[in-house]
Amino acid sequence: MSKRAQLVYQERTGPQESRNTLKCVQFYRDENFKLILEAPLDISLSDMELKLVNFGYDYYQDTEMAPETVNLQVFTSKTGSLCVCYSRAPDIPEEVTYSISFLHKGYSKTFTVALERTDSLQVKEVAFLNLEYYVAAYLPGHFLHLLNIQHPDLMCYSLFLTGEDASIELLHDTSIQSICKLTLLDCCSGRLFTVKINEDSLMRFMWNSKLDRDRLAALHCALVHLGSAADLEDQIIQWILENLSPCHTFDPIQEFIIASLYWRMCPESSQLDKLLPYTSLLYWNGVVPGIACTTDIISLPILKVQNCKGFWEKLNLYLENVKYAEPQLHYNNNVLRREWYKLLSEEREGRGAPTYLKNIFENARKVLSNLDTWSMEERLVPFFQEEDCQQQLLMGLMVAQLKDHLMRHLQHVGKKKMDQIVVDYVSNLLDLMCRMMEAVWRKYNLHPCIFSFDKRGSTAEFAVFHIMSRILEAANGLCMPLPPGFHSLHLGLGVRCLPLHTLLHYIDNGVLHLTETCVRKLFKDLDNTEKNEKLKFSIVTRLPEAIGQKICQLWNHPVTSNFIARNYVKLLLEKLGTRQRGRPIPDRMSIHVEFLPLNYLASMLAEIEDQGLNPFKEQDHVNAKFVEEMALKHTAMLLGL
Incomplete structure (x- = not known):
């Protein structure tokens, strides 16, 4: 076991000038010692050539030299400070x-x-x-x-x-x-x-x-x-x-x-x-x-011995960072936010690199698997079990970028160890958010069950909704991922607690996110009363196209039928592209209508179906005949017939 001693040495540089230096000496068990560090001190001490530091209380020195002495202490810590x-x-x-x-x-x-x-x-x-x-x-x-x-x-x-x-x-x-x-x-x-x-x-x-x-x-x-x-x-x-x-x-x-x-x-x-x-x-x-x-x-200390271990090694790391520190040594999420938005845009447009995205989602899978192993006890918060691709993309991207940042400065750390560090970091982040949500659930004594949408929310649920909004705001501010199911639970509380105009305002401004899991449950739980139809219609018109196609199959309503027909025509025409069409097939028309644009569209769709380009093969009732009927019904409704 070794010990350290510090002393201040005063060297005369002129008749009225002196220079004070802190000297740190390492003593070893075999009675050897080494001068490890010297640091110039820009402080004024009394006229002593040598002053021991941290060697206890000297009553005689204190009484004899009280007018001149100074209070000097040197402190170290296990972190290298x-x-x-x-x-x-x-x-x-x-x-x-x-x-x-x-x-x-x-x-x-x-x-x-x-x-x-x-x-x-x-x-x-x-x-x-x-x-x-x-x-x-x-x-x-x-x-x-x-x-x-x-x-x-x-x-x-x-x-x-x-x-x-x-x-x-x-x-x-x-x-x-x-x-x-x-x-x-x-x-x-x-x-x-x-x-x-x-x-x-x-x-x-x-x-x-x-x-x-x-x-x-x-x-x-x-x-x-x-x-x-x-x-x-x-x-x-x-x-x-x-x-x-x-x-x-x-x-x-x-x-x-x-x-x-x-x-x-x-x-x-x-x-x-x-x-x-x-x-x-x-x-x-x-x-x-x-x-x-x-x-x-101040001037940095000078280490007199290289390749030191223990405290001196940690101190040397501090000094190296001060000498050669980059402007942004600590990791920040500014680049993460830009890259996340870029990947979301590419994924929506189908331009993302498949291999890169596969690696990103694999990172997210490791994080979620890691989080599941920590959560052995049953959670109170009824998070919906769902795959939130946007949040998984952010998780995986955070793992990748944090790893790149750490690898630039910790090149001596092995790949396996580094992978575990970054996965643990993001897993801990999600775990902290889950712990906060658990505390919120206990505080307001909410039940760990999945609620239905046919009842209004309580005062406690509204308070939880407000806290979740603050957690979401904090996460967005630092571009941090959220636990799986957070957006669905947040939306569910919003539907139960907010009036319709406020709910839609929150959705339009990005506070609430429409998730497939929550919207599916909403359409299954609510009947078709006038109030519920207004809510459903408001949500359908705001759904992303990919989710909207699935949700419309759950609601047997003229609005969704019209939506399906429009989307069917759009997809068929996109698939047609520049293909050469043959002649129209008027005998495929179910009812002869003296309306040439509709006749022409129906015959075109029928021919495209014959070419095997039907995008809704799993839905037998969605075809050219279905489009024709919806068009006639919608036209009649607009004309008041």
Whole structure:
């Protein structure tokens, strides 16, 4: 087992100038050691040639050098993060300044906090705590600042607490020092404490927060700790369901899904955390009252030893990414959306490459098979079992594009392992949506049965419809696939809960999607009352052609008969193309009608049928005679005869 030690070395470069360097030394069990890393520090230290860091509390050094000494801490984490935390005693009683250099990111942040009160200020030094994924700056009685060390770029991912929210149990107005990860020393009593983020307190803070920045920071902090609390994910989903409308600057559904995927998948590979998206936000313009922040670019550390393992290998990956990072290192769905729309258009026009599409749908099959193996218990949500080709196309395309993105940066990962990573990612995405839907079903106590369309929906069903609309909006915003049967269930709730004009408005604007499964059930459940006929007719006229041909066979009505006849003529004439026709066959006419255009059309269709081009062979009653009869009936209806 090896240990690391950090020290700061001060080198004189002139009479009034000096240069400070952080040196990290690795000690081994055989008593050997190596200088592994050097990093220049742009901070001002007291006149010492050597300062040991994180070696505990030195009472004599603290008392003898209190006017000159600085508070300096170096923190590492298992993810490869390396942070230098630095502060001095405040020059102005009303404010405190501290800096954190994220050496693995190549920049530092300096924070200046305006204190709410200064009369009872006993402890003037900011204490820095190592909480693994977070570094905390703590001034007892005033504030607790949790900084996300993996993603410190946006202030909204760091939690700044004041008042009662900033208190640490058993540690109040006392001087403390971080000895090692999650361990604190009370400098007055000499006692050691283990410190960690309390999940229950964090969830209470989320529920009580009124500001988006606090909600967002608490959400990310909670997701970090999902692995240590089994029911924490369910609590977060319940919070999301109650806070869909209050959040104005971010979508809690999008943020939950993206961040949850990030923390689910990152243990798979040490580099996935640098390649997978961790947020749905591109920028954040908000400010935190009472705290000012400046960001400075710093020099990157220099590794003195190559081919290091463990922590140093992960740190080196961070540094390489900072040096050679592409503008879009993290995966995003912009290209996915364009390619998906392109494939949908090609598939509708029959122009898609068969082999490519086959591979895409095979990717989707793997995702759905993977998802089925995870869902051993019976689902509460009555998702219709159907093949949604559009969503399967999006699933398979997402697998392909995510794989291409990861392979560019993880060339050392084998093909089989990479295939499993990307399939797991998309499967986890769908699983998260299913878990959200399960929570919605439990919250409103809906039955796990397939409802019928001959009854109106309840208030609970309308609430579920609204939540499903928000999930759909979140998925569309990030071009994420939806679970199989989502659109049919959403449409079914819409039919039950919405008035007709609102339902049609939602369909026309793409909020509701007409699926064959749901429309078939609708036409079977509803009788032909005047109200239901109006609904059916409105839906038939909006169906895609491929689905419309199938649905019209279920409804024995003049409208659908007319639709079938028109479509039959269209398909026959398309099949005819430029074929040379023979002479008309008037004896095929069932009734002689003195209407030459109809006579000519009927004889033409009869001849095409004789050539074996009938597109409706499985429907014996659909032929030229059927078209003739429908044309006469429709004409008579228009003339009022």
